[in-house]
Amino acid sequence: MTSASRIGEVVLEVQDLRTYFVTKWGVVKAVDGLSFYLRKGETLGIVGESGSGKSVTALSITRLVPSPPGHIVGGQVKLMGEDILQFNEREMVKVRGNRIAMVLQDPMTALNPVFDIENQVGEALKIHKHLRGQTLKDSVVDMLRKVRIPAPEIRIRDYPHQLSGGMRQRVVGAIGISCDPEVLIADEPTTSLDATIQAQYLRLLRDLQEETGVGIIFITHDFGIVAKMCDRVAVMYAGKIVEQGNVRQIFNNPSHPYTEALITAVPKMEEKAKRLYAIPGQPPVLWDLPNACAFAPRCPYAFDKCHEEYPPVFEVGDGQLSACWLREGEGAKPVAAGGGASTSAAPTTTTEADD
Numbered sequence: 001m002t003s004a005s006r007i008g009e010v011v012l013e014v015q016d017l018r019t020y021f022v023t024k025w026g027v028v029k030a031v032d033g034l035s036f037y038l039r040k041g042e043t044l045g046i047v048g049e050s051g052s053g054k055s056v057t058a059l060s061i062t063r064l065v066p067s068p069p070g071h072i073v074g075g076q077v078k079l080m081g082e083d084i085l086q087f088n089e090r091e092m093v094k095v096r097g098n099r100i101a102m103v104l105q106d107p108m109t110a111l112n113p114v115f116d117i118e119n120q121v122g123e124a125l126k127i128h129k130h131l132r133g134q135t136l137k138d139s140v141v142d143m144l145r146k147v148r149i150p151a152p153e154i155r156i157r158d159y160p161h162q163l164s165g166g167m168r169q170r171v172v173g174a175i176g177i178s179c180d181p182e183v184l185i186a187d188e189p190t191t192s193l194d195a196t197i198q199a200q201y202l203r204l205l206r207d208l209q210e211e212t213g214v215g216i217i218f219i220t221h222d223f224g225i226v227a228k229m230c231d232r233v234a235v236m237y238a239g240k241i242v243e244q245g246n247v248r249q250i251f252n253n254p255s256h257p258y259t260e261a262l263i264t265a266v267p268k269m270e271e272k273a274k275r276l277y278a279i280p281g282q283p284p285v286l287w288d289l290p291n292a293c294a295f296a297p298r299c300p301y302a303f304d305k306c307h308e309e310y311p312p313v314f315e316v317g318d319g320q321l322s323a324c325w326l327r328e329g330e331g332a333k334p335v336a337a338g339g340g341a342s343t344s345a346a347p348t349t350t351t352e353a354d355d
């Protein structure tokens with residue numbers, strides 16, 4: 001889906017983000033040294049197994065980490081250059097739903113059954129844009145038209161149960177873009193949806209991006225969806241980014257064994273009837289991580305050093321980063337210390353695109 005012209009300046013830059021939970025078992029390092037960036041009009045996939053820290057990343061960006069037990073203990077989240085981790089709660093209220101919006105894949109849980117569509121789509125416009133009366137109504141109709149709801153002037157009086165599943169998704173999408181956010185975060189819930197609804201949802205996000213140029217962070221555990229949806233991808237394992245780069249590069253030439261395993265796990269058409277590949281072993285517990293490569297116990301290529309020291313981040317290609325000791329043996333240069341594929345190498349130009 002990439003086209004160079006639609007990708008613009010960096011809108012969000014996350015640097016060395018760390019979010020920990022203090023639990024009775026110990027300190028859970030759910031997000032531990034994450035760095036990545038997102039450009040206007042671009043879709044960045046965050047992919048990883050259950051528990052790898054994807055949702056905590058989203059909650060950290062929106063400053064909605066439940067506290068206690070969670071604490072953002074370090075890092076920066078720069079929205080158009082301003083570190084929103086330094087914002088007070090009043091300033092954050094102006095960011096959430098307005099400059100950074102979240103859309104959930106399950107439209108039933110995102111919509112309130114007792115309010116009509118006009119009320120629900122209009123809420124953020126009332127709060128953030130202070131619209132009222134006919135102007136508000138016109139804007140709601142306009143939003144519904146943008147997400148291609150037929151006869152929006154009539155449908156605004158409907159309640160969620162009067163709409164089809166696909167239309168409800170479109171309404172949730174309209175709420176997401178109602179204030180013209182710079183960043184839209186789509187956190188895919190683990191519940192599996194049927195293929196038709198899934199495809200509709202992906203098409204909706206693409207439509208919204210085309211319409212508004214919003215930068216999208218798309219969170220999933222499925223590399224197959226990443227390949228369809230995203231321009232770049234960050235692969236998370238045990239609270240860290242282990243590989244990132246543009247999707248085509250990584251899909252054709254994964255440089256981290258965990259990425260390789262995730263790609264192998266994507267079912268191919270001809271393999272549908274056979275048993276699906278699952279990555280052997282379990283992800284580690286996050287309160288007792290070794291000061292070494294966390295993937296080592298599951299990695300078919302692990303050697304002594306992997307169990308002794310956390311790999312630094314190596315640049316392995318044009319913007320492709322990998323935290324794996326194997327890359328050192330191939331002469332790749334480290335660009336950041338151990339702790340995940342962390343680098344602040346966000347492009348400063350507005351014209352650069354990955355492919």
Ligand SMILES: Nc1ncnc2c1ncn2[C@@H]1O[C@H](COP(=O)(O)OP(=O)(O)OP(=O)(O)O)[C@@H](O)[C@H]1O
Nearest residue numbers: 021028030049050051052053054055056069190286
């Ligand atoms: N409120 C909390 N208290 C303690 N630990 C938490 C809390 N919320 C999340 N965690 C821990 O943080 C880690 C990351 O969780 P997170 O929800 O980000 O995973 P995820 O990658 O989104 O997984 P999934 O694909 O299942 O949604 C997990 O180990 C989880 O147990």
Ligand code: SF4
Nearest residue numbers: 293296299306324325
């Ligand atoms: S650092 Fe070693 S254990 Fe970790 S992914 Fe690379 S080869 Fe495997």
Ligand SMILES: [Mg+2]
Nearest residue numbers: 054055056187
């Ligand atoms: Mg999650």
